[in-house]
Amino acid sequence: MPAPWYARVATTAGRPAVLAATLIMSMPGEYHVAKLAGWSDPWAYGMPFSLSAYAGIAAVVAATRPKGARGRASATVGAAFAIVLALAAQVVAHLAATGHMDADQAWLIAVTSMVPPAVLAHLLHLAATPDDGTSPSTSVDTEETTPLVERVEQEQQPAPAIPPQPSQPPAPQLPPVPQPVQPPAPIVYRDPRCAAIRPLYNGGTRPGTAAMRDALLAAGHGRVGDSTIRGVLRAEVEEHEPTLADYTPAIGSARAS
Template structure:
């Protein structure tokens, strides 16, 4: 059974107004919701006893806290220090923002008294709690290996060596003959890999076998690319090599250590 190139779904597209709503609509909605939330958070701070201009700090502290916690929760990899705390903090910030809006509107519409002790106590704890959690996130930075991945070097062009056709030996009492022009193999075009690390792995196919993960990892280390994860070796580097040359995927696996 021959090799078949996997089907890929086309890039989604849409009318211009749909693309405009996706790109420009999100920041517009973000700005609108922040502006609409500020009066409620300001009034809750006033209910708790803060005077102007200090009461204006409540909307900014809640908005900045929610944004920082959400970014940290989304950018830190799974298992990294501080990720669970950032997720909890992002949820806590959403609860605080929702509670501030509900309380402010209940008080303004007369469904709730503004001078209740529990409301004043809970609101007074918001700024120090936000500050303590932000300091905790700052004290648990992402490790350097996870925060700043090694930049990928520029793409390189790999020339495939093509063996020359054999020369027919001369017949007795005849001059040597060169192979006909139509039998000479044209030189294949150069391959330009998207991931330049493919250039260090491609020579392993020259012996007629499909290299294993361990052999490809050793070749990458010897070429100066450092230690690369198994999923990247098989799913990115080897997949791109065999995408350009599908026949390589049909080679028998190399005998020896493969993992």
């Protein structure tokens, strides 16, 4: 089950708050120890910053570098040493402030004076040994210690090279298959007598009234008036096919049409 929202908020916001509070609470004791060792202002303020930065850098390096990486063991020792220094600074400062300890002692002043150069030397050592992402090897494979499977793979001969195959000519391109042409849909006239007149246009000329009358008689439609032939039947034929109206009138039918 996930933690309640207030627990997650307290954990997320609490860690930086606790870090800030502990740094602020530790600064007076570390500053006081620096003053007891003989540093004057503003140089005494450097002691809290050097110890805090040193502890943080060493802890991060020790936590992020993988096991066996270069500098990890040294960073781990440095992180522990920084914690011991911070604890000792707080204890000495409070003992001296409450009168339980005489701060004017040569060994205490000497140890405190060595803290900044020791911190600087160790930080330079960590910077000079960056993590290369590899772990040192502790053994060397020999013929006796190498697994049998690896030795068999090493003794296998390489496969013979396969000669290059001659390039194949490109496949011949087949001509495209012609698609069947769909015939146009037949024209359905409103007046079926138009079907007897339409073939007269096949000669490339526009038929006259007499030729259309004869075609209607031959088709069995009887005698049809000239106005009906021209105004109804021929008009419907040319309505469906407007290009027929542009044909040249047939010879001998120009006056009749």
